[in-house]
Every structure is written in structure tokens, then in C-alpha cells.
Amino acid sequence: MTEEKPVVAFLGPKASYTHQATLDSFPGCQYTLSPQITIEDVFASVQDNTASRGVVPFENSTNGSVVFTLDLFADLNARYPDILVCGEAYISVSHCLLGRHTEALSRSTHQLPSIIESPTSSGAATPTANIPNPGIPRTKPTQEIGHIKKLYSHPQAWGQCKSFLSTYLKGVERQDVSSTSRAAELVAADETGTSAAISSIIAAKIHNLDILARGIEDRSDNTTRFFIIKRASPPSSLSSSHPQTTAPSSSAESKNGKEKPWKSLISFTVHHSNPGALAHCLAVFEPFKLNLTSINTRPSGVAPWNYIFFVEIDGRREEGGEGAVNAALQDLAKVSRGWRWLGSWESRLK
Numbered sequence: 001m002t003e004e005k006p007v008v009a010f011l012g013p014k015a016s017y018t019h020q021a022t023l024d025s026f027p028g029c030q031y032t033l034s035p036q037i038t039i040e041d042v043f044a045s046v047q048d049n050t051a052s053r054g055v056v057p058f059e060n061s062t063n064g065s066v067v068f069t070l071d072l073f074a075d076l077n078a079r080y081p082d083i084l085v086c087g088e089a090y091i092s093v094s095h096c097l098l099g100r101h102t103e104a105l106s107r108s109t110h111q112l113p114s115i116i117e118s119p120t121s122s123g124a125a126t127p128t129a130n131i132p133n134p135g136i137p138r139t140k141p142t143q144e145i146g147h148i149k150k151l152y153s154h155p156q157a158w159g160q161c162k163s164f165l166s167t168y169l170k171g172v173e174r175q176d177v178s179s180t181s182r183a184a185e186l187v188a189a190d191e192t193g194t195s196a197a198i199s200s201i202i203a204a205k206i207h208n209l210d211i212l213a214r215g216i217e218d219r220s221d222n223t224t225r226f227f228i229i230k231r232a233s234p235p236s237s238l239s240s241s242h243p244q245t246t247a248p249s250s251s252a253e254s255k256n257g258k259e260k261p262w263k264s265l266i267s268f269t270v271h272h273s274n275p276g277a278l279a280h281c282l283a284v285f286e287p288f289k290l291n292l293t294s295i296n297t298r299p300s301g302v303a304p305w306n307y308i309f310f311v312e313i314d315g316r317r318e319e320g321g322e323g324a325v326n327a328a329l330q331d332l333a334k335v336s337r338g339w340r341w342l343g344s345w346e347s348r349l350k
């Protein structure tokens, strides 16, 4: 009898950047990779044990946090109480504009004003009230794109390709979809050939789409960070109501004997009307020499302008209540309204 492979859920369909991050951490031959339609579906698969691990985008170096993922960690409806981060992956993201280079359109390009040869190909976008200093795109279309009437992509991608879009596709209708690979799927199904997707070169191959422009992201170092999530082993609810529950043990020592860099993600809420409430929460890490490396906020769902805060720190929560992170969390419990440890993992930042 063949042993069943562990299931890893990821934001699909195939050829999404999350798929690439998943393959980076979970070789397809050893795992059953299970594409999901939304990031929430990935959380749900891990929470209900359909998948043993999940992979979700967390932040992008150009465009910032993936708010859908933060909201799922905020878990305002208590649907995902057992989800913990247990790893991360960094993927270099280079976007293409994918569509159809139709015969009819290409034959008549000599009659149409070609966008490749139009004045806009100087690379200068028109300043607007919203974007007074538009950047200069790093690339220009390699095909005629004057026929493109509609664009599909994941909301994160628009913000990574601002200069290209405001220069060459200004005013073209945009539709948010659940992932860049879903965008490619929709464009492949569009028989009019007048839509385009911001997606990956792999999606172009899978869906047999033409590459109308490549490398359209604003920055060549555009990178997305993904989290690997798992379900906490029982007892669950790693929260202020169960402050003794701790991380599974794992060696923090590398081969050369040096402490490996670990990170932890923690969320907390504060009593908003108390002066200094936020400052007191942030201050609990410093006495334990825990470096705070990022802070994010999302609406707390309690009342307008109340927030849930997310902090990342350098350090790892030890088993058995020992160590600096546990000590800081005990102090956080005293000054916050509520808190939750969302996992500790080995940093893969090079």
C-alpha cells in the first residue's frame, strides 16, 4: 500500500506566484499540492485538517502587506483559532502583460496609431492629482496593446506595476480577481482578445497566451514574502486565555553552533481610550532585547478607528514557558486588551 502524501493547500490556480512559493518549500513529488480559489480557502483547509500545511502571500517589497491575509490572522469571527505560521518563503516577482496578439489587429496596426510608437513610449506618464510624479516604466510593450479594453489581476499586482500601467494602459478598466493565474485563465477564455492579465511567464505558457510586455513591475527587486501555515496541535487557542500554550520544540542551533534567526508574529488589541496603551504594549519587548521588525494594523471590528496590531519580532517562543518571547508575552498580557501568538519560524531572509 502506498503511503498518502501530505496535502499542501495554496492560493491557486496553478502558475500563481503562491504556487511557485509552494514548490520552493514543498517539492511536488513528496506532497499533494492542492490549489485553492481564495486565501481564506487556504486557511479553512488547514483549520479543518484537509491540508497539513498552507501557503499564503503575506507582503510585497514594493506594495506592502496583503490585507486579505492579515484579516484572516485577525480572525474577527473566530473561524481560524488554530492557525500558526511555521515557515516563510521569498519569491522574486516579475510580471508580464498577457493577452492575445490577434492576427486581425496585427494586420491593421499600420492604420492604427501604435502604442509602441506613440509619444507615451517615451516612458513619461501624465501626472495626475493622485500620482503627481509618475515613475518611468522600466519596460515598454513588445506588441501592439491598443486593443486592450480590460485588465485582470490580483489587487496586489496593480500596485507593483504603477508606472507601466499609468504610462501605457491609463484609463483601461481593471478587474480584481483572486490571483494573477486566475487572471490569465480568464483572459485565455475571452474570445474577443481584448482583455489582458498581469500574470507570470509560467501562466503565459500554461494558457498559451501572448506576452505583450514583460518585466512590467516598477522595481527589479520586487519580491513577495509568503507564509507557510499549519494547525496548532491540541490544545488549541494559543491566546491570552491559554497563555501557557507554547511552540513545538525544534532545534534553534545551526550546524556552526550559532543561534539561527527566528521570527515570531503576534497580534494584540489595546484599550484605545487609555493614553500610552499602544506604547506600553510595544515597550514590553525591549527589556528582553527582542527586536521589533514590523508593525501592521487592521480594523479591529470592535468600533470604527479601533485597531488590531500585528508585530513581528526577532525571536522564537520556547516550549515550557521559558525564554525571552514567553516573558515578553506575559508582560503583554498585563498591558494589552487581548493578544495572540501567531507562530514562530526560522527566517529565510538572505
Ligand SMILES: O=C(O)C(=O)C[C@]1(C(=O)O)C=C[C@@H](O)C=C1
Pocket: 011, 015, 016, 017, 018, 019, 057, 058, 059, 060, 066, 093, 154, 156, 157, 178, 179, 180, 181, 224
Ligand atoms: O496572484 C498571485 O499569483 C498570488 O500568488 C498572490 C500575490 C499576492 O497576493 O501578493 C502574490 C505575489 C504577487 O505579489 C501578486 C499576487
